[in-house]
Amino acid sequence: MRILIKFLTLFTLILAVTSAVAAGTAWWESASFYQIYPRSFKDSDGDGIGDVKGITQQLAYLKEIGIHATWLSPIFTSPMADFGYDVANFTEIDPMFGTLEDFEELLAKAKELGIKIILDFVPNHTSDECEWFIKSAQNDTEYKDFYVWHPGKNNSREPPTNWISVFRGSTWTWHEGRQAYYLHQFHSKQPDLNYNNPKVREAMKNVLRYWIRKGVAGFRVDAVPHVYEIAADANGDWPDEPRNPDVNDPEDYEYLQHIYTTHQPATLDVVYEFRQVLKELDEELGDDEHILLTEAYGPLSVLMQYYGNGTVDGSQIPFNFELISNVNNESTAYDYARFIHNWLDQMPKGRVANWVMGNHDQTRIAARLGKDRIDLINVLLKxxxxxxxxxxxxxxGMSDVWISWEETVDPQGCQSNPQEYERLTRDPVRTPFQWNDGHKAGFTEGQTTWLPIASDYTLVNVKRQRGIANSHLNVYKQLQILRDSKTLREGEADIKAISEDVLGVKRFLAGERTYIVLLNLNNNLEAINLNAAFGDLTPLLEYVLVTDRSARRKGDIIHADSIVLLPKEAVVLGTLI
Structure with a gap:
């Protein structure tokens, strides 16, 4: 009964604080975002593929874990050559996922629960089955220059450049109907739009306007660095890209250095234009601020420009991939501190940091850093x-699922070979969500799923973890309550490596409780003197949060100069109230 009361109290607290934001700041500035991969979240009709109604059915779960906004991977009309990132119609819901009415019901339910819905926006390309491309291939006057076309090097059937697609092979595909090559930086069924054409930019802005007026809170903008290529010369030609001497496979994307096909200056202008559209809609609708989350991997000096250029605003949240891209099993606390400070120290004044440790393209935390670091990473993230x-x-704590070559469906893997696919496929991180220990992990009532379900679903699932005090799920919930404190929403941060294995984060705000976060990254027993590490702390501290690797209990009191951390332990300590 005592445990049940604790859980009910925890749930009540989450319901009370999930929508809390700092006074005088925009809603998103300390928000918790959650990415849903719709194919794998919840299937409502038994076909083995997740859908919009399934998301609506499970929205209360996002409220339960304290989420403020969720972004959905693409749900638009698509032939699914790249599972929705090949959009045929930007203002329709694909029947696989449901109807526009289903989506409107999702928006209404989300509004009722206080959760904002963000859509995935794919500006770089469309599907080759998009009406725009079909008309462009026919030399239609309106759409002729909507895409990047070229007659071939020296007007021959030779590709214009040596450029390589992210999905392997040439970026150029010959179109018999138009008797020209078209550019595709990804799949051949994903032709690149021509942003030198003002009509293209306006068409894409109209997509933003359409969905914002429907009630979405903003957009996660996909593959931004690829939007522009280097400008063609006077003859309409482009230069070849130089070799990467470290890669020997001529089909591999990394075989070349992509100095002409990514991170072109004009790309930033497009992001700034998109943000201006959202600002105009803010004024038109009088809603909460609408936001852009931009996906770009690249040099920090470039990524910081996505925030804006000092004159115009850009993306509020340029995704920060410093940790997800750089830390590994061998990383020390000094490495973690360096990658965290890389972002914080270079971020323009007045902007807001963000932290990403997982997405549908990267191996999961459990696979990348170890199952015994799952809580540790979530503590840091929050x-x-x-x-x-x-x-x-x-x-x-879901983990990657091994997918055989025969079961592989991700085009990035399928376009390789049985020897290389495991390095390239993203299927293992996209498997169905594990709701319970019943039929198909509670994901579907059908007999099949579009990808296999993890074999550990009877142990790793929401239902089971709700009933375990220090499960990954309940640690996550407790973190969300802590995150909604004024100190963590508005306070300053002092982040440092206390030793090679221990990372410390001090969060403080005048007049509020101070918190010390300690992460023991490795398998040594660590003794810590927090007064030596951070100074000016009270002699006694309280354990505010512990994990299942802790010997201490929440509420225990400890001397600041005699903290002992067990292997892979993560704790949060607070000054006494």
Whole structure:
């Protein structure tokens, strides 16, 4: 009964604080975001593929775990060559996922629960089955220059450049109907739009306007660095890209250095134009601020420009991939501190940091850093200053699922070979969500699923973890309550490596409780003197949060100069109230 009361109290607290934001700041500045991969979240009709109604059915779960906004991977009309990232119609819902009415019901339910819905926006390309491309291939006057076309090097059937697609092979595909090559930086069924054409930019802005007026809170903008290529010369030609001497496979994307096909200056202008459209809609609708989350991997000096250029605003949340891209099993606390400070120290004044440790393209935390670091990483993600982003399933510790070559469906893997596919496929991180220990993990009532379900679903699932005091799920919930404190929403941060294995984060705000986050990254027993590490602390501290690797209990009191951390332990300590 005592445990039940604790859980009910925890749930009540989450319901009370999930919508809390700092006074005088925009709603998103300390928000917790959650990525839903719709194909794998919840299937409502038994076909083995997740859908919009399934998301609506499970929205209360997002409220339960304290999420403020969720972004959905693409749900638009698509032939699914790249599982929705090949959009045929930007203002329709694909029948696989439901109807526009289903989506409107989702928006209404989300509004009722206080959860904002963000859509995935794919500006770089469309599907080759998009009406725009079909008309462009026919030399239609209106759409002729909507895409990047070229007659071939020296007007021959030779590709214009040596450029390589992210999905392997040439970026150029010959179109018999138009008797020209078209550019595709991804799949051949994903022709690149021509942003040198003002009509293209306006068409894409109209997509933003359409969905904002429907009630969405903003957009996660996909593959931004690829939007522009280097300008063609006077003859309409482009230069070849130089070799990467470290890669020997001429089909591999990394075989070349992509100095002409990514991170072109004009790309930033497009992001700034998109933000201006959202600002105009803010004024038109009088709603909460609408936001852009931009996906770009690249040099920090470039990524910081996505925030804006000092004159115009850009993306509020340029995704921060410093940790997800750089930390590994061998990383020390000094490495973690360096990658965290890389972002914080270079971020323009007045902007907000964000932290991403999982998404549908990267191996899961459990596979990348170890199952024994799941809580540790979630503690870090939730206690750093700014915005947190969680990929579905990371809150319960889902892991990658091995997918055979015969079962592989991801085009990035399928376009390789049986020897290389495991390095390239993203299927293992996209498997169905594990709701319970019943039929198909509670994901579907059907007999099949579009990808296999993890074999550990009877142990790793929401239902089971709700009933375990220090499960990954309940640690995550407790972190969300802590995250909604004024100190963590508005306070300053002092982040440092206390030793090679221990990372410390001090969160403080005048007049409020101070918190110390301690992460023991490795397998040594660590003795810590927090007064030596951070100074000016009270002699006694309280354990505010512990994990299942802790010997201490929540509420225990400890001397600041005699903290002992067990292997892979993560704790949060607070000054006494």
């Amino acid at each position: 206690t750093l200053p700014g915005v947190s982003v969680t990929y579905q399933g990371e809150e319960i």
